[in-house]
Amino acid sequence: MMRYSRTCNIFRVWRRFSSISAESVPVTESITNGIFRTNESNPVNHRVEHNSRFYSISEPVKKQLFAGGGLPKEYQSLSETLNGLCIMVRKPAIELIHYLNKTNFDAPVLRYVLYGKTGVGKSLSLAHIVHYGSSAGFVLVHVPWVPKWFQYVKVATPSSVHANKYDQPIEAVEWLKHFSTQNGHLLDKLELKTSNTYTWSKREVTAEGSPLSELIDLGLNRAKYATGCIVALLDELKKAASSKQCRVLVVIDGFNSFFSRKSNVIREDKSMVLPSDFLLTDALLSLTRNDWNNGAVVVSVDPSAHPPELRESPLPRYLLGKTGFEHLDPFVPIEVQNYNDKEFRSQIDYYIERNWLQQPKARTDNGRAELSFTSGKHPYSLMRLVAPY
Amino acid sequence: MAALREVLNFNSKCFRGVRSYFCSSPAFQYSSLSPNNASSNVQKLDFEESDTKRMSKAMKSYMERAKIHDNFIKEQLHQYNIGKRHLANMMGKDPEFFTQHDVNEAIRYLFPSGLYDPRARPMMKHPDEIYPKRKAAEFDMNGRPFHSLFYTSKPNYYNLLHDLAVKFKQLDNHEDKMIYRGIQDQQASELFLFGTDWVSKESLESVLLESLTDSQYSNLIKTMERFAQHRYAVREKNFIMQFRHQLAAQTEIQKIPELTRDESNRPFTTFSARRKRSNAFVKVIGEGTGLISINGEDILYFKRKQDKEQIIFPLEFCNMLGKVDVVATCEGVGMSGRVGSIRLAIAMCLRCFVDAETIERMRLAGLLSYDPRERERKKPGQPGAREKFTWKKR
Numbered sequence: 001m002m003r004y005s006r007t008c009n010i011f012r013v014w015r016r017f018s019s020i021s022a023e024s025v026p027v028t029e030s031i032t033n034g035i036f037r038t039n040e041s042n043p044v045n046h047r048v049e050h051n052s053r054f055y056s057i058s059e060p061v062k063k064q065l066f067a068g069g070g071l072p073k074e075y076q077s078l079s080e081t082l083n084g085l086c087i088m089v090r091k092p093a094i095e096l097i098h099y100l101n102k103t104n105f106d107a108p109v110l111r112y113v114l115y116g117k118t119g120v121g122k123s124l125s126l127a128h129i130v131h132y133g134s135s136a137g138f139v140l141v142h143v144p145w146v147p148k149w150f151q152y153v154k155v156a157t158p159s160s161v162h163a164n165k166y167d168q169p170i171e172a173v174e175w176l177k178h179f180s181t182q183n184g185h186l187l188d189k190l191e192l193k194t195s196n197t198y199t200w201s202k203r204e205v206t207a208e209g210s211p212l213s214e215l216i217d218l219g220l221n222r223a224k225y226a227t228g229c230i231v232a233l234l235d236e237l238k239k240a241a242s243s244k245q246c247r248v249l250v251v252i253d254g255f256n257s258f259f260s261r262k263s264n265v266i267r268e269d270k271s272m273v274l275p276s277d278f279l280l281t282d283a284l285l286s287l288t289r290n291d292w293n294n295g296a297v298v299v300s301v302d303p304s305a306h307p308p309e310l311r312e313s314p315l316p317r318y319l320l321g322k323t324g325f326e327h328l329d330p331f332v333p334i335e336v337q338n339y340n341d342k343e344f345r346s347q348i349d350y351y352i353e354r355n356w357l358q359q360p361k362a363r364t365d366n367g368r369a370e371l372s373f374t375s376g377k378h379p380y381s382l383m384r385l386v387a388p389y
Numbered sequence: 390m391a392a393l394r395e396v397l398n399f400n401s402k403c404f405r406g407v408r409s410y411f412c413s414s415p416a417f418q419y420s421s422l423s424p425n426n427a428s429s430n431v432q433k434l435d436f437e438e439s440d441t442k443r444m445s446k447a448m449k450s451y452m453e454r455a456k457i458h459d460n461f462i463k464e465q466l467h468q469y470n471i472g473k474r475h476l477a478n479m480m481g482k483d484p485e486f487f488t489q490h491d492v493n494e495a496i497r498y499l500f501p502s503g504l505y506d507p508r509a510r511p512m513m514k515h516p517d518e519i520y521p522k523r524k525a526a527e528f529d530m531n532g533r534p535f536h537s538l539f540y541t542s543k544p545n546y547y548n549l550l551h552d553l554a555v556k557f558k559q560l561d562n563h564e565d566k567m568i569y570r571g572i573q574d575q576q577a578s579e580l581f582l583f584g585t586d587w588v589s590k591e592s593l594e595s596v597l598l599e600s601l602t603d604s605q606y607s608n609l610i611k612t613m614e615r616f617a618q619h620r621y622a623v624r625e626k627n628f629i630m631q632f633r634h635q636l637a638a639q640t641e642i643q644k645i646p647e648l649t650r651d652e653s654n655r656p657f658t659t660f661s662a663r664r665k666r667s668n669a670f671v672k673v674i675g676e677g678t679g680l681i682s683i684n685g686e687d688i689l690y691f692k693r694k695q696d697k698e699q700i701i702f703p704l705e706f707c708n709m710l711g712k713v714d715v716v717a718t719c720e721g722v723g724m725s726g727r728v729g730s731i732r733l734a735i736a737m738c739l740r741c742f743v744d745a746e747t748i749e750r751m752r753l754a755g756l757l758s759y760d761p762r763e764r765e766r767k768k769p770g771q772p773g774a775r776e777k778f779t780w781k782k783r
Contacts, residue, residue, distance in 0.1 A: 369710040373679060374697045376688045385694060 030368045036346040039091070043132035046097055052343040054086040054350055057131060065130055068178025069144025070253070072123050073240035074383065082354040090121060090343060092336045093128040099332070100132065100296055104234075105247065108290040111328050113255075116336035117314045119380025122300040125336060126253050129298050130182075138249035138295075139190070140235060141287060143175070146254040147305045150263040150275045160200075161228040165279040166265065172280065176219045177308040178231075187213055190246050195239055198232050200225045212236060231283045234353035237290050238287060241294040250287055254305035255318075258285060259324035262307045285327060299328070338377040344368075347382065357386055448530055455526060464514035472513060489514070524598050545597040546605065553612050556628065560621045581626055582617060585633040593632075645740045645748070648675070660737040663758055664729030667721025671734035675742055677714030683731065684718055696728045699714075703736040703756050707743045729760055 038053040038188040040046060046055070057065075062085050066076075071085075079085040092114060103110065114122045123145075133140050143149075149171050159165040180187075194215060198206040204222070206215055212233065219229030258281050265273040275281050287295050301319040303311035312318065316333055317325050339347060348368055351357040361367035375382040433650040476495045477484035492513055502510040527544075528534040538551070588596075590606040601609075616622060617629055648656040657674040681700065683690040691697050704710045715735060719727040736756040740748050751757050765774035772778060 228681055366705070366708070366710075369679075370705055372702060373681065373688065373704070374694075375703050376681075376697075378689055381689060 016213060024230065036349040039085075042135050042232050043093075043097060044101070044136050046094055046132075048094055050089040050344040051091060051094060052088060052340075054088050054346070057085045057087065059085075061131070061134075065134055065140075065142075065182055066144075067181055069148075070123075070127050070130055070142060072254040075124065078383065080200045080230065082356060085204040086259050086350070087124055087128055087131075088343065088346065088350075089128070090125065090336075092121075092334050093125045093132075095334055096125070096129055097132055100129075100136070100249075103296055105294045105324060108293050109297055111288065111290065111299060111331040113316050113328060113331045113333050114298070114336055115302075115314055115319075115333060116314050117378075118302055118311075119305045119378060120336050120338060121379050122302060122336045123253055126251055126298065126300055129249075133249035133251065134182065138187070139186055139241075139246050140179075141234065141237065141248060141250045142178070142182060143252045143284065144178070145305075147251060147260075148255040149280060150210060150257055150260070150265075150278070153263060153265050156265040156273060156278075157224075159227065159279045160224065161231065161358050162279055162282075164277070165282065166273055166277055167224075167227040167279055169223035169226055172230050173220060173223050176216055176226060176230065176233075178221070180213075180216050186246075187211075187216075190240075192236065192240050192245060194232070194236055196232075196236075198228070200228065203354055206232075218250065227283075231279060234283050234287045238292045242292045244294055246294075250284075250295065250297040250299075252284065252288070252297075252299045254302050255288075255299040255328075256301040256321075256324060259321045260306050260310065288328065299331075339382070340377075344372055344377050344382075347379070445530065448528070448532055452526075458523065462516055463522065465520070469513070469516060475511070485557075522595070522598055530684065539577070543597075543599045543601070546599050546601060546609070549597070550612060553616055556625055557616060557619070560619050560624065563621055563624065564619075581623060582629075582633065584636050585630070586636050587613065588632050588634055592634075628744050648741045656741075658738045658741045660734045662730045662734035662737065662759070664733060665721075665723065665726035665763060667715055667719060667723060667726030668772060669719040669727060669730035669734045671715060671717045671731060671738055671771055673735060673738035673742070674714040674716070675712075676711060680712035680714045682714075682716045691728060692722060693724065696724055699728045699732045700735070703732060703739055706751065706754060706756065707739050709742060713739070713742060732756070733759065 001251075002113060020051070036053055038050050038055050040050055041057070042054050043055075061070075071079075076085075096112060096114075099110070099112070114125060116122055130140060130142050149168060153168055154170045155168070157167045157169060159167045193209045193210060194206060194211045194212060197208045198215070200218070200222070202204070204218065204225070206218060215229055215233055215236070219226040219233075237248050240246050258275050260275055263273055263275055263278075267273060288299065301314075303314050303319065306319060310319075316328075316331075320328060332372050345368070348357065348362065352362055359367065362371070371382065371385065375385045398516070473487055473492060474484040475491060476499075477487040479499070480491070480495045482491060493620055496511055496513050500511040505511050517617040527536065527539055534540070536548070538547045541547045587610050590601060590603070593606065593609070594600055613632060616625070622629065629752055646658055646660070648658055651657050651674070655674050655676045659670065659672045661668060661670045662670075681688045683700075688700060691700070700715075701710070704713070704715070717731050717734070719731055721727055721730070733756075736751055740751070740757070743751075748757075767774055770778075
């Protein structure tokens with residue numbers, strides 16, 4: 001009876017949680033005799049050969065990296081429906097991985113900017129890079145979606161650290177939690193120490209030489225000082241990276257929101273608090289400057305990170321504005337485009353294999369042509385086109 | 390000869406029936422029914438003189454009326470012809486070769502009218518076209534009707550039905566003969582009706598010169614249908630075809646535009662279409678890869694799924710997805726109107742790239758028809774076009 005129930009359990013486990021261990025995911029032969037999956041689940045090894053193939057991310061890795069955000073919501077719920085998170089390996093990510101593998105970490109930090117229309121795959125490429133950073137041993141500073149810090153601020157308080165700036169206690173605590181989940185084990189291993197003393201109040205002090213985890217814990221427990229903790233943390237990480245104690249990968253989605261002219265915080269005199277008035281902005285802008293080394297900065301600019309009036313063009317110069325462009329200049333621009341034929345085919349094959357596209361016409365060339373032209377090979381449009389709602 | 394005999398036989402058969410109904414008196418005896426046959430052996434009886442005299446008066450007034458009408462028509466015809474010559478002189482054209490078309494043009498020029506209905510505008514036509522046709526004299530000087538079915542008050546209509554009945558019988562006899570001889574002679578009798586339809590009630594009325602009720606018309610058509618479904622109905626093809634008119638296929642009427650070549654030697658056509666206050670101007674270029682450009686953007690110019698599908702529909706229907714490029718510009722209020730106009734324009738352009746069978750399929754699918762629906766006007770006293778205010782009982 002023991003034996004029976006064990007095999008039964010294993011069978012159930014294999015069928016429902018087929019992506020739990022990456023090695024057990026079989027390479028499925030596509031119905032069109034092309035291959036749209038790959039077994040290579042370590043993004044460090046992703047090369048041009050893996051282009052347009054899906055690789056799966058196991059559940060614990062997904063929880064670790066993306067619990068605090070990073071995957072677009074619709075994509076996440078779709079992946080839950082389709083029984084496993086699979087990301088397509090596409091050209092922008094391959095290019096970035098190639099660059100990151102070949103980076104000269106003694107030189108000042110290189111900034112990479114992903115740009116493209118809304119819904120074309122920038123956030124997923126960044127998610128891929130986050131996974132890469134985690135696998136390659138980078139300390140991840142990952143901001144999943146910047147506009148969330150400015151358009152839906154729950155509470156904004158005048159900063160205790162800096163006179164004219166504002167704190168975002170709730171968002172800061174959330175982010176610290178995200179940071180510690182992503183990097184917890186790595187920080188323990190690296191044993192990074194603070195290089196300054198931080199006096200928060202008469203009684204709360206973080207002494208010099210205390211582990212960074214203490215700083216993080218303080219921020220998690222005391223929302224009032226959370227923003228300040230983040231500023232301190234990022235400062236320390238910069239110094240640590242420059243002194244070769246660790247390697248830092250900064251990944252920010254919706255970077256142009258730092259330079260937008262709207263937030264939902266209004267002072268008593270009805271004037272709006274601009275994103276540049278927040279302390280977190282300063283912290284991250286400082287981190288994305290190229291005055292440190294032993295790291296990399298990967299950033300995306302998206303029209304939807306701006307209010308509707310500022311969405312005319314998807315290009316970086318327009319979205320960043322003068323200040324933003326001068327801040328990031330020089331950077332490596334990487335365009336994320338619509339699916340090409342191979343990627344589109346692969347996406348359809350994936351949907352068919354997962355039984356998301358159930359019409360027999362989807363398997364025919366005519367059906368694929370119809371999908372291709374109706375969605376314009378735009379990834380988000382395709383997802384919405386085949387959605388049931 | 391045989392046909393004439395047949396007609397006479399038929400008439401006499403019919404007439405015998407009439408005789409039994411109308412002519413209860415043995416005094417009246419008719420030998421033949423032909424209206425032109427004046428040599429009827431009518432036995433003159435005593436009271437006949439007064440009868441004929443009485444009838445003569447009614448007949449006289451009828452004859453007078455008929456004469457007046459004939460004269461009137463003659464006069465009108467005379468005036469029409471003179472008028473035509475006058476018009477020709479006025480317009481500086483040759484009176485001998487002045488056609489009705491020229492007359493219409495001249496009237497339109499000399500009497501310009503702003504009236505909406507064409508029938509209200511001034512016209513000069515042949516009297517036959519203006520004044521309704523009347524039947525020729527239906528009974529002779531003695532009041533004796535020429536047609537045996539005169540007292541049905543619609544002799545031509547009922548005559549037609551009787552003809553049908555006789556022909557039906559004849560076809561049945563023929564079929565019996567064929568079966569007796571064992572001949573399986575088969576010509577599908579229904580095929581020859583393809584592309585035609587039964588004449589309308591109005592045209593039938595103008596031919597028969599009698600007004601028909603709807604039920605009489607439908608009765609006639611049903612009888613015709615039944616007749617046409619007979620196995621050997623082909624033998625009476627000419628007779629049936631008198632009552633059917635040709636349905637012109639739209640594809641024969643619409644001229645398909647030509648393909649021209651552009652600078653890079655690729656064939657293309659253009660078409661502009663309207664829908665609901667929006668216009669579209671579309672250029673479809675052959676030897677393409679399926680690029681779709683709408684006002685400079687790709688198909689995602691339209692946000693709604695249904696709009697995108699409308700654009701793709703004509704291309705998918707003709708299997709031209711990925712084979713032609715489409716460059717469209719559209720303007721006008723509303724997405725739905727723009728989309729509809731682009732769709733029609735694409736379909737019209739695709740006619741040049743596909744074969745006749747596909748064009749017919751497109752026509753049947755409704756891709757080639759202009760959609761005339763417009764927004765209905767809001768009426769006073771109502772919140773919308775059809776919506777009414779809440780009805781309160783008191």
